[in-house]
Amino acid sequence: MHLPKLHGAHVPHRKNTAGMRPERMPTPKMVSIPMSMHIGAPAEPLVKPGDQVKVGQLIAKAGGFVSSPVHASVSGKVKRIDDVLSGMGRFMKAIVIEADPExxxxxxxxxxxxxxxxxxxxxxxESGVVGLGGAGFPTAVKLSVKDLSKVEAVIINGAECEPYVTSDTRTMLDDGDLIFEGIELLKKYMQVKRVVIGIEKNKPQCVAEMQSRAAKTQGVEVMALPALYPQGGEKVLIYNTIGRVVPEGKLPLDAGAIVLNCTTLAAIARYIKTGMPLVEKVVTVDGSAVREPKNVIAPIGTPVSDLFEFCGGFKSEPKKVLYGGPMMGIAMPDLSCPVMKNTNAVLAFDERDATLPEPTACIRCGSCVDACPLNLMPTEIESAYEKRDVERLKKLKANLCMECGCCAYACPAKRMLVQTNKLAKGLLAADAAAKRAEAERKEKEKARKEAAK
Amino acid sequence: MTSLKASVSPHIRGSRTTHRIMLDVIIALMPTLVASVILFGFRALLLTAISAAACVAFEYIWEKLMKKPITVADLSAVVTGILIAFNVPASMPIWELLVGDLVAIVAVKMLFGGIGCNFVNPALVGRVVMFLSFTADMTNYSYPAAAVDALSSATPLALIASGSIGWEHFMDILCGVHGGVLGETCALTLITGGLYLCAREVIKPIIPLAYIGSTLLFSWIFGSPDPVLSIFSGGLMLGAIYMATDYVTTPFTNLGKLIFGLGCGLLTSLMRVFANSAGAVSFSILLMNLVVPYINELTMPKPFGGVTEK
Structure with missing residues (x-):
């Protein structure tokens, strides 16, 4: 079967820390563990100020079905339950724990x-594991499948297509045992017949490591994928490994696939093997402002400033600090922001790298159209958004955009295409909500008239 | 502590810029400029320099008057200026050339909102306006001193159409040793520049190939005396490689570009075989420019996984 190739962007790799084994940082003095480190309802605290907690202790229970419990990452005393600044610049509830010396x-x-x-x-x-690749979707929800026969393949995401980030690389190199124990669990309890591990070609050592293990395991194939961003995007990965297209508004499962990040799977296997829930993360600390880039094992809730300090501090003043890679990462408002469950990297950039070029007029060169992995037309979406043309935005399928950033990366005029696309999606959502409200109002009106008769 | 910058991802950008793209086009046009100076003398350089400077000046003055940001640094006006000069003969009076520049920059480009907003190619409109206003001067072709007798009077297109020259002059035609406007005669350097633009990924070869290929095919179908020679003469190479590939006025997708190129080829052959050969390329491209929005609409790529609402 011949499949047309998906587009993408040739982003720089900058995997400077790929060869660095994660180092355990000293226990931070204080951690603030957010209740919203996942998609869904915030977790509900089970502790109160003054309580003593130990590493691995449940401190907040899941706030609903789509939610996740939270565990103490250090032992110590709960100082307060407070609103802390999140990476998105909003406030979120967090449990602040002062760590013991021992x-x-x-x-x-x-x-x-x-x-x-x-x-x-x-x-x-119970493990508290959520999608560790960055999305933070509660993994138990993803694995809750009504009809297991629908799962034709589990795809292990080892693409790690974001520049700089190497924490998945380290999982594949250092925790291969756990990944394969995880695969055995999936095979045993979910009757998974086919497991595909997808890795970008720019990590030959990971491909080799996974291949040598896969050779000894039934039903596991390793696929070396082109080093073309965004290979690790869920829809892109499913297409490039098992050749299926996830239709609009449907889940990967509707295409017969479950995608799990390799670090997520390793975390599940670790919990089932040892009983230790998700309390720490391997975080890539890199960027032009960092003196000694490293992979760091950090307790969840550690302020990112502690991570940078552990990496020799800054060699120049950081002007932009990211959660995650530079293509889809979130610029955090403050260095006090904590390491979260889904934090795979924190990057600090100096003035030069933090300054984006000024946008100029679109020259309609079509680079964005050529770059979009989902075959959208970002420049057309932009002009439709500027006219607030909801019908046109629907026709252009602006809602499908996954905000991977290929369009903005490719654009010679440096237009803020992802920003516009986010706004366009917001406009579509607002329009849909308004239509729903209108329909509801009419329905009520009708009911009221009926009743009046 | 609050000195951190916040912005929407992505936080890195590719190295391509509008400035670099335009600079590449200018670089690609340089071999042809050199050829033009060799063939037609120093005046070729003079006209090109004046035209480029005038386009930049018109854009700058317009933006100053309109209190708009100055965009001349993107070099697009330089490209327009060179292309307009390449479309006039060496004997063209300078003030007439300036009229072409003025029309291209002010009427076609700036009035519609500047770079990226024009719906037809500014340089081509400049050319057509000069062609219609100063027909005699625009067709008062200069002839290189080195041109052989057979090629020292009419343009090769006219000669081919009348069957008076043939393959014995192929090398002369390829190297541009014949009458014509400044930048159209030397097919060799035009193709070299085109290859450079393809190698730099500034343009895709689809439109030039479709345009030139279909001109060849349709000219043959319509009974042109020598379709192969005719693609190397007249404004086809200059038009197909440098004017029909203008981003703003051509379709986005590969299929759209193919349709655009084929349309240009069909129109050019029709005009060349059944009407006046002069200006065929310009009018073909301009006509196709006008239907680009429709081509874009028809060739809109199918979104990955997109489901059409019933």
């Missing part, structure tokens, strides 16, 4: 009892 793990931490599919999904829920 770090104690919760006694009685034992591997969960997993016997069947249901107990497996329960264990995943």
């Amino acid at each position: 770090q104690e793990t919760l006694e009685g931490l034992a591997p969960p009892v997993v016997t069947d599919y249901q107990s497996f999904v329960d264990a995943v829920r």
Whole structure:
């Protein structure tokens, strides 16, 4: 079967830290662990100021089905439950813990009892694991499948297509055992027949490592994918590994696939093996302002300033600091922002790298159209948005945009295409909401008239 | 602590800029300028320099008067200026050339909102306006001193159409040793520049190939005496490689570009075989410019996984 190739952008790799084994940083004095480190309802605190907690202890329970529990990443005393600044610049509830000098793990931490599919999904829920590639979608929800026969393949995402970020690279090199234990769990409890590990070609050592392990395992294939951003985008990865297209408004499962980030899978396997929930992350610390870029093992909730300090501090004043890679990362408002479950990198850039070129007029060269992996027309979306033309935006399928940034990267006029696209999606959502409200109002009106008769 | 910058991703940008693209086009046009000076003398350089400077000046003055940001640094006006000069003969009076520049920059480009907003190619409109206003001067072709007798009077297109020259003059035609406007005669340097633009990924070869290929095919179908020679003469190479590939006035997608190129080829052959050969390329491209929005609409790429609402 011949599949047309998807477009993308040839972004620089800058995997400076790929060869660096993660180093454990000293326990931070204070951590602030947010209740919203996942998509869905915030977790609900179970502790109050003054409580003593230990590493691995449940401190907040899931706030609903689409939510995730949160565990203490250090042992110490709960100082307060407070609003802290999130990466998005909003305030979010967080449990602030002052760490003890001696770090104690919760006694009685034992591997969960997993016997069947249901107990497996329960264990995943209790582990606090969410999509660690960046999305933060609760993994237990993703694995809650009504009809397991629909799962034709599980795709392990080791693409790691963002520049700089190497935490998944390290998982594949250092925690290969856990990834393959995770694969065995999926095979055993979810009857998964086919597992595909997708890795960008620019990580030959990871491809080789995974291949040598896959050779000893039934039903696991490793695919070396082109080093073309955004290879790790869910829809792109599904298409490039198993050749399926996820239709608009549907889930990967509707295309027969579940995609799990390799670090997510390793975290699940670690919990089921040891009983230790997700309390720490390997975080790539890099960027032009950082003195000694490193991969750092950091407790969740650690202020990013502590990570930079552990990496020798700044060699120049940081002007922009990101959660995640430069293509889709979020610029954080303040260095006090904490490491979250889905933080795979924190990057600090100096003045030069923090300054984006000024946008100039669109020359309609079509570079953005050529770059879009989803075959959208960013320049047309931009002009439709400027006219607030909702019908045209619908026709252009602005809603499909995954904000990967290829268009803005490719644009010679340096237009803020992703920003406009986000706004366009907001406009579409607002329009849909207004239409729904209008329909509801009419419905009520009708009911009222009926009743009056 | 609050000195951190916040912006929407992506936080890095590619190295391509409008300035660099325009600079590449200028670089690609340089071999042809050199050829033109060799063929037609120093006046070729003079006219080109004046035209480029005038276009920049008109854009600058307009933007100053209108209190708009000055955009001349993007070099697009320089490209327009060179292309307009390449479309006039060496004997063209300077003031007439300036009229062409003025029309191109002010009437076609700036009045519609500047770079990216014009719906037809400014240089081509400049050319057509000069052609219609100063027909005698625009067709008062100069002849290189080195031209052989057969090629020292009419343009090769006219000669081919009347069957009076043939393949024995192929090398002369390829190298531009014949009558014509400044930048159209030397097919060799025009193609070299085109290859450079393709290598630099400034243009895709689709439009030039479709345009030139279809001109060849349709000219043959319509019974042109020598279709192969005719594609190397007249304004076709200059038009197909440098004017029909203008971003603003050509379709986005590869299929759209193919349709555009084929349309240009069809119109050019029709005009060359059944009407007056002079200006065929300009009018063909301009006519196709006008239908670009429709081509774009018809060839809109299918969004990946997109579902059409019923």
